[in-house]
Amino acid sequence: xxxxxxxxxRDICQRGTSLTIQCQVDSQVTMMFWYRQQPGQxxxxxxxxxxxxxxxxESGFVIDKFPISRPNLTFSTLTVSNMSPEDSxxxxxxxxxxxxxxxxxxxxxxxxxx
Amino acid sequence: GQQLNQSPQSMFIQEGEDVSMNCTSSSIFxxxxxxxxxxxxxxxxxxxxxxxxxLTSNGRLTAQFGITRKDSFLNISASIPSDVGIYFCAxxxxxxxxxxxxxxxxxxxxNP
Numbered sequence: 001x002x003x004x005x006x007x008x009x010r011d012i013c014q015r016g017t018s019l020t021i022q023c024q025v026d027s028q029v030t031m032m033f034w035y036r037q038q039p040g041q042x043x044x045x046x047x048x049x050x051x052x053x054x055x056x057x058e059s060g061f062v063i064d065k066f067p068i069s070r071p072n073l074t075f076s077t078l079t080v081s082n083m084s085p086e087d088s089x090x091x092x093x094x095x096x097x098x099x100x101x102x103x104x105x106x107x108x109x110x111x112x113x114x
Numbered sequence: 115g116q117q118l119n120q121s122p123q124s125m126f127i128q129e130g131e132d133v134s135m136n137c138t139s140s141s142i143f144x145x146x147x148x149x150x151x152x153x154x155x156x157x158x159x160x161x162x163x164x165x166x167x168x169l170t171s172n173g174r175l176t177a178q179f180g181i182t183r184k185d186s187f188l189n190i191s192a193s194i195p196s197d198v199g200i201y202f203c204a205x206x207x208x209x210x211x212x213x214x215x216x217x218x219x220x221x222x223x224x225n226p
Binding site: 001004019031033042043044045048058092096102103104105106107108110 | 147149154155156157158162187202204211212214216217218219
């Protein structure tokens with residue numbers, strides 16, 4: 001399985017500001033995924049990030065709110081823009097393995113917006 | 115979109131008991147994955163299933179891919195206190211590419 005590191009592990013942010021979350025993988029991967037997990041809820045896919053192309057966003061998520069970068073095969077960032085308290089969640093990075101039939105997760109970034 | 119119904123929502127059991135949880139889908143899935151999430155951590159993959167009828171074990175954990183391809187179950191035998199956590203099923207449908215859909219989770223509490 002891949003080793004996935006996310007930074008920061010947690011943060012408390014003021015509303016109206018933006019936070020960029022970093023995801024580093026110890027091996028080259030084709031696809032990286034960003035999920036949101038609201039308090040007490042399951043995981044919801046935000047977008048799929050492929051190297052060298054625009055991220056593909058799921059319904060309900062837009063690039064202006066959650067811009068994503070994927071500069072190489074081992075790294076991606078997710079920015080949560082113009083934050084409000086409703087953005088308080090755990091944000092998780094995930095990568096595929098075994099031809100993307102399996103998925104492994106980072107430890108997550110716990111975001112609190114005040 | 116695809117929906118996954120996971121049950122039960124929560125379980126309170128005594129140490130040593132066996133546990134069973136399941137997920138059902140509104141559509142056919144090609145892959146079923148089972149995860150465990152501890153507080154403050156990301157989900158950890160427990161078992162992956164790739165074809166209908168497949169039965170796979172990982173220690174005290176056993177999971178099966180339903181023959182209809184619309185359901186899966188996870189059993190934990192002889193539970194221990196460290197089994198406490200939230201268990202999620204996740205599936206990948208025929209038209210979803212690499213995207214996973216997650217169940218709502220089962221919160222497991224094990225009393226010593």
